[in-house]
Amino acid sequence: MTDTPDLEALRREVRAFLAAEAPTGWRDASRTQDDFVRTQRDWFTRLVSAGYAIPHWPAAFPGGGRSLAEQKVIYEELAKADCPRLLLSFVSTYHAFATLHECATREQQDRYLPRILEGETWCQGFSEPGAGSDLAAIKTRAERKGDVYVVNGQKVWSTMAQFADKCLLLVRTSSDGPKQAGITYLLMDMKAPGVSVRPIHQIQGDEEFAEIFLDNVEIPVSERVGEEGKGWAVAQATLASERGLTLMELSYRMRGALARVASLIREHGHEDDRGVLRDFGELVTQVDAVCAVADQFLDNRIKGIERIGDASIIKNSYSRALRAYAKLGLRLGGIAEQYVAPITFGDLNTGNWMADFMNSYAWTIAGGSEEVQRNIIAERMLDMPREPKAWVA
Amino acid sequence: MIELNELTDAAQKAFPADALSPGRDESWRLVAEMGWLMVRLPEEDGGLGLDREASAAIHFEMGRVLATTPLIPAQLGLQAVLASEIAARVEWLERLAGGEYAPLHLLPAKLEAAPNGTLSGVVGGVFDADMAMAVVAKLPSGYALVPTDAPGVSIVERAIWDPSRRLFDIVLDGYAPDPALMLTDADGAAALHDALAPEAHLAVAADCLGAANAALELTIEYMKMRRQFDRPIAMFQALKHRAADMKARIAVAEALLWNRVRDDAATLVQCGAAKTLAAEAFAFVTEEAIQLHGGIGLTEEHPIHRFMKRAMLNLQLCGSPDLWNERTGREALG
Numbered sequence: 242m243t244d245t246p247d248l249e250a251l252r253r254e255v256r257a258f259l260a261a262e263a264p265t266g267w268r269d270a271s272r273t274q275d276d277f278v279r280t281q282r283d284w285f286t287r288l289v290s291a292g293y294a295i296p297h298w299p300a301a302f303p304g305g306g307r308s309l310a311e312q313k314v315i316y317e318e319l320a321k322a323d324c325p326r327l328l329l330s331f332v333s334t335y336h337a338f339a340t341l342h343e344c345a346t347r348e349q350q351d352r353y354l355p356r357i358l359e360g361e362t363w364c365q366g367f368s369e370p371g372a373g374s375d376l377a378a379i380k381t382r383a384e385r386k387g388d389v390y391v392v393n394g395q396k397v398w399s400t401m402a403q404f405a406d407k408c409l410l411l412v413r414t415s416s417d418g419p420k421q422a423g424i425t426y427l428l429m430d431m432k433a434p435g436v437s438v439r440p441i442h443q444i445q446g447d448e449e450f451a452e453i454f455l456d457n458v459e460i461p462v463s464e465r466v467g468e469e470g471k472g473w474a475v476a477q478a479t480l481a482s483e484r485g486l487t488l489m490e491l492s493y494r495m496r497g498a499l500a501r502v503a504s505l506i507r508e509h510g511h512e513d514d515r516g517v518l519r520d521f522g523e524l525v526t527q528v529d530a531v532c533a534v535a536d537q538f539l540d541n542r543i544k545g546i547e548r549i550g551d552a553s554i555i556k557n558s559y560s561r562a563l564r565a566y567a568k569l570g571l572r573l574g575g576i577a578e579q580y581v582a583p584i585t586f587g588d589l590n591t592g593n594w595m596a597d598f599m600n601s602y603a604w605t606i607a608g609g610s611e612e613v614q615r616n617i618i619a620e621r622m623l624d625m626p627r628e629p630k631a632w633v634a
Numbered sequence: 635m636i637e638l639n640e641l642t643d644a645a646q647k648a649f650p651a652d653a654l655s656p657g658r659d660e661s662w663r664l665v666a667e668m669g670w671l672m673v674r675l676p677e678e679d680g681g682l683g684l685d686r687e688a689s690a691a692i693h694f695e696m697g698r699v700l701a702t703t704p705l706i707p708a709q710l711g712l713q714a715v716l717a718s719e720i721a722a723r724v725e726w727l728e729r730l731a732g733g734e735y736a737p738l739h740l741l742p743a744k745l746e747a748a749p750n751g752t753l754s755g756v757v758g759g760v761f762d763a764d765m766a767m768a769v770v771a772k773l774p775s776g777y778a779l780v781p782t783d784a785p786g787v788s789i790v791e792r793a794i795w796d797p798s799r800r801l802f803d804i805v806l807d808g809y810a811p812d813p814a815l816m817l818t819d820a821d822g823a824a825a826l827h828d829a830l831a832p833e834a835h836l837a838v839a840a841d842c843l844g845a846a847n848a849a850l851e852l853t854i855e856y857m858k859m860r861r862q863f864d865r866p867i868a869m870f871q872a873l874k875h876r877a878a879d880m881k882a883r884i885a886v887a888e889a890l891l892w893n894r895v896r897d898d899a900a901t902l903v904q905c906g907a908a909k910t911l912a913a914e915a916f917a918f919v920t921e922e923a924i925q926l927h928g929g930i931g932l933t934e935e936h937p938i939h940r941f942m943k944r945a946m947l948n949l950q951l952c953g954s955p956d957l958w959n960e961r962t963g964r965e966a967l968g
């Protein structure tokens with residue numbers, strides 16, 4: 242679509258900023274975790290000061306209050322300039338922001354939101370070894386002792402936990418009644434005594450997530466979000482941000498990264514191979530449609546319309562397109578892709594096709610698996626009956 | 635300005651969801667009465683002057699009820715006359731807006747010109763030619779109105795699997811084109827084609843998605859009602875997941891359709907891509923729908939097969955998915 246004059250001006254402004262400051266060579270500078278973290282922190286700081294890091298936040302924050310159309314322009318330009326995706330601050334600017342903004346006290350918001358812009362990073366401590374899709378089955382215990390909770394247990398798959406300052410922590414404060422009723426939401430300091438973190442090695446050689454062990458960790462009661470036993474509802478705000486909002490940026494990035502497939506087609510001399518062109522065309526349309534559905538979702542959200550299940554549709558469509566993208570690259574790349582090449586930490590569309598393929602599972606598993614999203618679409622949108630609960634081994 | 639939801643409400647009242655494929659001639663009269671034949675005719679030409687979004691919304695509702703009335707070829711025929719400079723343009727537009735029918739053909743024409751300029755061969759893909767007074771056909775010398783009662787013109791119905799529509803060939807045998815009815819010359823034909831093709835793609839895409847939604851609704855309803863193993867089959871997760879995928883395919887194709895309908899800068903290839911995605915989603919949904927109905931899905935008496943048959947025909951209209959995927963790929967390659 243053609244831009245209005247205001248949007249055109251914004252686009253020019255973003256382009257000028259990117260021309261001057263977009264990091265080059267960051268892929269080569271993100272080959273080790275340490276380098277990756279340095280690159281990430283540096284780029285986040287620069288984006289914050291330019292006012293492009295948090296376009297989805299309210300206008301009270303510098304760089305916030307952008308309209309949907311403005312957000313789109315920003316994401317499009319960032320994707321075109323092939324800037325690093327902000328993985329390190331991903332949970333901070335989306336999950337932590339949404340949770341604090343929607344559910345926390347004024348005091349908690351004032352304390353934590355500005356610090357995010359100063360570079361404080363968050364991780365999400367929801368999943369446990371025994372509680373994945375069945376998140377409400379968490380066992381990590383918090384016992385109230387005076388004005389602190391004493392927490393014991395284990396979290397797993399916590400993205401970037403090894404670098405995080407703070408954690409969105411889901412704990413059990415009661416075992417009575419339905420599983421959901423005994424859950425409480427806490428904000429935990431990752432430097433607190435009793436917290437230890439062990440990175441998990443992933444199949445593509447990355448260490449994106451980590452285990453968190455909690456041994457008598459004391460968390461002040463003032464760090465609770467919502468009431469005791471009401472944490473499940475707060476957790477829904479966290480999860481909703483992951484399924485909906487983030488996918489707009491990622492969809493636009495994937496659209497930008499279609500150019501990688503195009504270069505592969507040219508490199509291998511497939512420009513006139515009709516089979517290849519068809520498969521590429523199909524992928525292009527699939528990605529365009531994911532962008533359109535993400536746009537529509539945000540557009541509705543801004544108008545205050547959000548139907549249960551919409552985010553599940555976007556998530557499943559995005560993750561399937563991402564898998565198709567990686568697989569087409571893998572197929573066109575041929576045997577060359579079976580030789581190990583350096584990976585780029587934290588990026589989803591890197592052009593290292595085997596790594597991208599493996600990484601694409603992150604989106605069919607994390608944040609509620611593809612199957613769980615299908616349950617939501619079927620039961621909550623199409624109103625199909627739930628399975629009987631009782632099961633005896 | 636008529637609001638979109640008013641249009642949709644009116645359509646749903648006139649064509650209720652429980653009456654699939656209502657009779658063609660009554661539907662045509664109703665459609666003419668409601669002014670839908672002149673939706674895209676500008677106000678200065680006596681029409682409603684509505685945009686693409688409005689016509690797409692109507693075609694969506696027509697798809698939902700598997701309408702038998704040929705609104706899409708009628709709209710395209712009118713737009714072809716509108717874009718022309720023939721002497722009798724005003725009279726023709728009046729007649730078409732008032733309920734006469736001159737459809738654009740939606741499949742290729744295979745014609746040969748004799749040395750004396752007369753034409754012989756077949757103009758394919760004419761819906762409901764039996765009620766047409768003329769057909770907008772692409773002749774070697776340009777687009778033209780070909781009166782169906784002219785000497786050398788005959789109409790031949792081609793039986794199709796889709797019971798909701800009727801398709802004809804126009805057979806020309808030594809037909810001498812009337813110069814007064816030439817809508818373009820040979821050079822102008824490409825331009826007119828490029829102007830009409832996006833409209834055709836978006837209209838067929840809307841038809842597909844309206845119908846796909848209806849097919850999904852019918853299927854879900856059936857799955858909730860049909861019991862096996864002492865429970866509704868809708869409780870089986872293997873089936874729920876298939877239903878969820880049907881819903882997702884429709885939702886994504888719809889988002890792309892409305893995005894391109896509203897984007898005046900969308901290219902022909904982008905509109906072809908939106909149609910391809912919509913038609914593929916429709917075909918996928920109806921293919922699954924029959925399986926999920928079990929044996930009853932294979933019976934004439936149950937309506938679900940009619941959706942599948944419309945889907946298969948729609949896939950082939952305006953060029954095949956292979957063609958448009960290839961063109962999309964080529965365009966994206968730059």
Ligand SMILES: Cc1cc2nc3c(=O)[nH]c(=O)nc-3n(C[C@H](O)[C@H](O)[C@H](O)COP(=O)(O)OP(=O)(O)OC[C@H]3O[C@@H](n4cnc5c(N)ncnc54)[C@H](O)[C@@H]3O)c2cc1C
Pocket residue numbers: 364365366367368372373374375397398399400401449450602603604606607608609610611612613616
């Ligand atoms: C890259 C990545 C990052 C992550 N980051 C975080 C994070 O920062 N913080 C955090 O707390 N967690 C995080 N997670 C964890 C994530 O939320 C869980 O992995 C996810 O919810 C699935 O749980 P599970 O791994 O235990 O799989 P399981 O729940 O054991 O699932 C195994 C398989 O069974 C299927 N299945 C399970 N239940 C059902 C059902 N009811 N119906 C149909 N199929 C079912 C699943 O779809 C899957 O295919 C992350 C995961 C990944 C992959």
